[in-house]
Amino acid sequence: MATEHPIILHHFPQSPFSEKIRLIFGLKKIAWTSVVITRIMPRPDLMPMTGGYRRTPVMQIGADIYCDTQCIMRELERRFPEPTLFPEACRGLASATAMWTDKAFFQGTVNLVFGTLADKVPQEFIADREKLRGAKFDVAAMTSAIPQMRDQFRANLQWIDSQLADGRSWMCGDQISLCDINAYMNVWYVRGSLPILDQILLEFPATKNWETRMRAIGHGTSSEMSTAAALEIATRASPETAELADPHDPNGRKPGDMVAVMPDDYGKIGVRGEIVALSSQHIAIRRRDPIAGEVIVHFPRAGFLVLPA
Ligand SMILES: N[C@@H](CCC(=O)N[C@@H](CS)C(=O)NCC(=O)O)C(=O)O
Structure with a gap:
């Protein structure tokens, strides 16, 4: 499926988690945009988009920001179902x-x-x-x-x-x-x-x-972009995630609730926002950032904590 925003991967060459995603680009023959970030903090152009989530890689499509390889690969599978990652x-x-x-x-x-x-x-x-x-x-x-x-x-x-x-x-x-x-x-x-x-x-x-x-398998075809240009794209774009409630949420969470989301193991920085969409495997929260503007940040559920904020 074509998308009007480029598929941007914020990554660095030595990152093994990023290698998973680069391979998926290769496997699914996806044309992508490579934004090479520093191997250590600070990452001043990326943090306004993630709201503080600092692990690598992060995928950006316009003003939708996908954190963690679980979440990134699910979104890639949704947009590019062939060949599937889930036979x-x-x-x-x-x-x-x-x-x-x-x-x-x-x-x-x-x-x-x-x-x-x-x-x-x-x-x-x-x-x-x-x-x-x-x-x-x-x-x-x-x-x-x-x-x-x-x-x-x-x-x-x-x-x-x-x-x-x-x-x-x-x-x-x-x-x-x-x-x-x-x-x-x-x-x-x-x-x-x-x-x-x-x-x-x-x-x-x-x-x-x-x-x-x-x-x-290789890495598909990519072009390079600076961190500043990627931030500029988020600033100009509007997020495209539709609201989605989860009738089975075991804690009664619903769109509109304010939460903080963070990994349960390391890099435990809570990203605060308002729930837009949620399911057993996914939570998307809306943030308004002084630099990036309105963004929606996506996280997986397994291995992540969702706390009231
Ligand atoms: N569960 C995360 C783990 C990501 C991770 O630990 N990445 C390493 C780099 S390969 C990292 O974040 N290192 C610290 C950093 O880059 O700031 C995922 O699947 O994306």
């Missing part, structure tokens, strides 16, 4: 894999990467990620835990490998799905950061071939 064989599980790949699997991968990079990790990056997590980013502790992290990474890889063991091309069968995109992020991150992946993959040849297939 029948794993329609529900495909989304649920994020709770494995993005949390336990990813935390182990991050510790392995930064523990191995050790004193090459810049001090400003450490300070920024300590703020993000509200906890020490203890590279020395990660370095001493490398043997444990290697064990964890291997155990997770083995799950991918046994899924592929019958010779299938993709984790759910002969069609690629979100399961592949979600799991691949961790392999991609180690591939790009450490020289040890080929050695680790020696015992997992099916996973190595799958990695090659995943990489071949």
